[in-house]
Structure formats: structure tokens, C-alpha cells
């Protein structure tokens with residue numbers, strides 16, 4: 001399986017708002033902890049080490065853009 | 067002075083060879099009488115090789131140091147005849163609990179599987195372990211331990227080594243066909259051969275304290291991340307023998323070791339942890355920093371390294387002493403075959419090959435645990451805390467939680483001594499893996515599989531009796547053990563663990579590792595695999 005890089009989220013604006021809203025009343029500290037939890041939860045959902053590796057390297061900025 | 071323990075003093079005894087009066091060439095000289103050197107001496111003796119052990123001191127380990135011994139080490143000591151005493155004196159445990167702040171976050175059981183002769187782990191102060199080994203050595207005429215003998219020089223020749231040894235009566239030299247250097251993390255011998263010892267040193271300081279107390283806590287490993295009694299750091303509690311408890315506190319990078327070791331600093335820390343209701347006395351306190359590093363090659367000519375002289379790991383996971391015992395387990399039979407001319411000298415290179423892989427595996431595990439326990443940045447700490455918080459209600463996060471991965475033998479998956487599988491098995495005992503124990507019956511008596519394997523190669527075969535007693539390659543013989551004829555799998559556990567069906571055949575090395583396995587008994591295949599396992603190319 002390859003990392004999906006084409007748009008895959010239905011209602012992108014709605015999702016983005018939901019993400020931001022979820023942290024609106026949090027301190028910076030709490031929001032950062034939540035981000036870490038979110039990464040771990042999603043990473044477990046993906047599971048596939050190859051996909052995770054690709055995602056990590058893309059997030060680091062070390063892989064080529066589309 | 068410890069309150070619960072009196073250090074024995076072993077007498078320095080001059081030997082006749084010190085005056086040069088008698089010839090002094092020895093098959094094997096072991097440098098260092100720590101747990102690994104002592105195990106080595108017993109290992110060689112069990113294989114009929116006499117060994118001289120030189121140690122610069124005259125007592126056992128000062129301070130309890132290594133404390134947790136894993137099943138595989140106990141199985142090795144069982145083969146050497148001294149596991150019973152160690153197990154009896156030690157505290158068996160298998161449950162580990164991990165707390166975050168003041169809540170239990172995770173609990174593990176090391177050996178949910180029963181039906182092994184040896185327990186998953188026992189805790190025992192290092193000095194008791196050494197004493198048991200020394201006691202056993204007392205029964206071994208083939209071992210000669212010489213206290214107050216410090217190795218100060220070493221010269222390699224083609225087929226021997228000359229050691230310069232300093233004693234209270236001055237210096238003398240001694241010749242050995244092989245030297246096994248078990249002289250610990252600061253190995254002088256390593257320096258003498260010019261070996262490299264490299265890796266990573268960690269900045270965090272730890273306080274280790276042994277305290278004497280009568281407490282009703284169960285014999286479990288308790289690990290705290292960021293506990294209320296020791297904010298932002300980790301702590302560990304373990305029970306040892308004689309009502310002695312081991313407590314570890316992470317102190318951070320800036321701690322002043324001279325201040326931190328003072329009782330007036332140590333006692334309040336422990337009181338905060340245990341609560342006021344427990345009375346305790348300090349037994350031993352040490353402040354230390356650790357490193358994860360290994361030697362570049364386990365063999366330098368005729369000098370072989372084992373134990374801390376070859377590798378040093380962080381204490382999380384109790385890997386230090388356990389992996390050293392496995393070095394010796396791996397080395398003993400190889401050196402025996404070479405010394406007796408039954409295998410080519412090239413077999414010895416498989417020692418570095420196999421134990422090098424194990425050292426890398428230990429270093430990797432130990433470095434990963436260290437990174438989890440002592441995060442190096444604010445973000446990695448946040449990830450760590452996220453795992454700990456999630457672990458309470460999310461099963462998926464528990465495997466990520468790392469408070470030390472406890473020592474397990476590293477399989478030699480790609481070893482050149484293995485004959486790779488061609489048949490399909492539903493058993494994890496692939497070539498390069500150590501055999502699992504199982505309850506069996508022999509001559510109508512309850513017994514254990516590992517105790518039936520003896521000291522040499524064994525062909526373990528299920529169901530079908532071949533009309534052969536042994537299979538040989540050159541001088542090396544493998545004895546044949548038939549399940550259903552010689553031993554009885556009374557409860558079906560052996561067959562289940564080995565996926566044993568009629569015809570299933572394992573070739574087992576003298577260190578109880580699987581060399582090869584097949585679905586059919588085929589003497590030719592077995593002979594070839596045996597040749598491969600001793601590096602005889604003419605198979």
C-alpha cells in the first residue's frame with residue numbers, strides 16, 4: 001500500500017474546523033499533548049509500516065512534493 | 067559493611083608455577099571472577115576442560131549490582147548444576163506493573179505459559195549469585211580460581227597467549243592456549259589487545275539503593291513514570307532476597323553524585339516513596355551513569371571477550387549479566403570442539419558472528435528503553451506522556467509503553483551455522499532459536515526436556531525410531547533421542563511446542579539451540595547439517 005497523497009477527506013473545511021475547534025479551549029501545552037495522542041491513534045489505525053515511514057518522511061519535508 | 071550480608075574473603079594462595087618450578091601452559095585461562103568468568107569456568111569444566119581463573123580481588127561483587135536473572139540464564143546454570151540454589155535463594159517474579167503519576171497504567175506477565183522448569187525471572191543480589199557459583203566451583207576439580215592475581219600484560223603468539231600476572235608475591239607469567247576475558251566493563255585485557263569499545267554514553271544519573279525492610283508488597287516489578295513522590299523522573303522497586311529491596315531513582319543530568327549519595331539525601335527520597343509506615347535501613351547506595359556500547363570484535367587472536375568486557379547496556383531490562391551468561395553458553399561447546407581437534411579453528415569465528423548480533427540486539431533494546439524512560443526533548447517527552455495516558459484505556463498504546471524490555475535470548479536467525487528450513491512448521495523454534503523446555507516422562511518418572519539434552523549434539527525425533535544410536539560427522543557425534551521411545555510426551559506439550567508429528571526431526575546444538583529441522587528423519591541431511599554447525603565444509 002502507498003501513502004495516499006490525493007485529497008481523500010470529504011468536506012475538507014468541516015474537518016479542518018473540527019480539528020481546530022477541538023483545541024480551542026486548550027492551553028498550548030494540552031493541545032500539544034493532544035496532537036501527540038492524535039498522531040499515535042491515527043498511526044495505529046494505519047498500521048502499515050511502509051505507509052507510516054512515507055508519512056513521517058513527507059511530514060519532515062524530506063520527500064518530494066507531488 | 068552490609069547489614070544482611072558478610073562478604074567472604076577468599077585466600078590468596080601462591081601456586082608452584084609462580085616460582086617457575088613447573089611448566090605452566092594451560093588450555094584456558096579466564097580473566098575475572100565476576101558472574102561471567104565464574105560461569106565460564108563451570109562451563110569449561112562441564113565439558114572436561116580445565117580452566118584457571120585469575121581475579122585481581124579476593125571477594126564477591128561489592129554491592130548488589132545485577133539483580134534480575136532470566137529464564138535462559140537459569141537454564142544455563144541448571145545445565146552447569148547450580149540453578150537450584152540460585153532459584154531457591156532468589157525471589158521469583160513474573161508480574162510487572164507500570165504506574166504513571168499515581169495510577170496503574172499497564173501490567174504484564176512475563177511467562178503466562180506454564181510448564182517450564184525454570185521461572186521467568188528471579189531477583190537475587192549479585193554477591194549471592196557469585197557465591198553460589200563459587201560454591202559449585204568448589205566441587206569442580208577442573209577449575210582453579212586464583213585470587214589476588216591481576217593481569218597486567220599480554221602478548222599474543224600464533225597459537226598461544228602469554229599473560230603477565232601480578233600477585234602479592236610479585237609478578238610471573240603464564241601461558242594459555244586460549245584466554246577468555248571476563249574482566250568487566252573497564253576491561254584491562256581489552257585495552258591490551260587494542261580493541262575498540264564504542265557506543266553511546268547517557269547523561270542522566272541514577273541513584274540505586276538497596277534497603278532492608280519487612281514489607282508486604284508482592285514480588286513484582288513496579289515502575290513509575292513521573293510519580294508524585296519523585297516528580298518528573300522515574301523510579302523502580304524490586305524485591306531481592308533476605309528482605310532487601312532495590313530502589314532506583316532517576317536523578318536527571320544535573321545531579322551532584324557526591325551530594326546525592328549522602329544518607330540525609332537518600333533517606334527522605336525513599337521515605338517519600340514508601341510512606342511513613344515502612345521502617346527501612348539503607349544497605350547499599352550507588353550513583354551511576356550508564357552507557358550502551360560494545361567491542362568491535364569478540365575475538366582478538368586467541369583472546370575471546372565475554373560479558374561486560376564485550377558489551378555494556380543500560381540496566382533497564384536486566385540485560386547486563388544475562389547476556390554475558392549467554393556469551394559463555396555460546397562459546398563453551400565451540401572451544402571444546404576446537405581444543406579437542408574435533409572442529410576446525412574457524413568455528414570460533416561464529417562466536418563473534420552470533421554474539422555480535424545478540425549484542426547489537428541488546429544495545430538496540432536498551433537504547434530504545436532509555437529513550438522512552440529519559441526523553442531527550444520536550445516533544446519526545448510529550449509523546450512518551452501521550453503513550454502513558456492512552457495506555458489506561460487504549461489497548462493499542464500498551465505495546466508502545468517501554469519501561470525496559472526484559473532480557474530474552476536473541477535468536478541467531480541468520481547464523482552461518484544454521485541449515486535453513488525447507489519444510490513448513492507451526493512452531494517458533496526455527497534454526498538459530500534456543501529450545502523451549504517441556505515436561506516429559508523418562509523411565510516412568512517426571513522430567514524436563516532440557517535436562518535430557520546432555521552436553522553434545524542431539525537429534526530429537528518424534529514417533530519413528532531410526533535403527534541408529536548416533537549420527538557422526540568426523541569425530542563429532544550426535545546422540546538420538548526419540549520421543550515415544552526414550553522419552554514420553556505425556557501431556558502433549560512437547561509436540562505442541564515443537565510441532566512434532568511422526569518423522570519431525572530437530573538437530574540441537576550443545577548449547578540447546580536448534581541447528582536444523584525437517585519433517586523426515588534423513589541421516590544424510592542430519593550429517594550435512596551437523597557438518598555445517600561445526601563449520602566443516604566437507605559435509
Ligand SMILES: Cc1cc2nc3c(=O)[nH]c(=O)nc-3n(C[C@H](O)[C@H](O)[C@H](O)COP(=O)(O)OP(=O)(O)OC[C@H]3O[C@@H](n4cnc5c(N)ncnc54)[C@H](O)[C@@H]3O)c2cc1C
Pocket residue numbers: 097098099100101102103120121122123127131132133134192215216217218248249250251253254255274352354372373374375381384385386387388390
Ligand atoms: C553500580 C552498578 C550497578 C549495576 N546494576 C545492575 C543492575 O541493576 N542490573 C543488571 O543486570 N546489571 C547491573 N550492573 C551490571 C552487572 O553488574 C554486570 O553486567 C555484570 O556484573 C557483568 O559481569 P562480568 O563478569 O562480565 O563483569 P564484572 O562483574 O565486572 O566482573 C569482572 C571481574 O574481573 C576482575 N578484574 C578486572 N580487571 C582484572 C584484571 N586486570 N585481572 C584480573 N581480574 C580483573 C574484577 O575484579 C571482577 O571480579 C551494574 C553494574 C554496576 C557497576
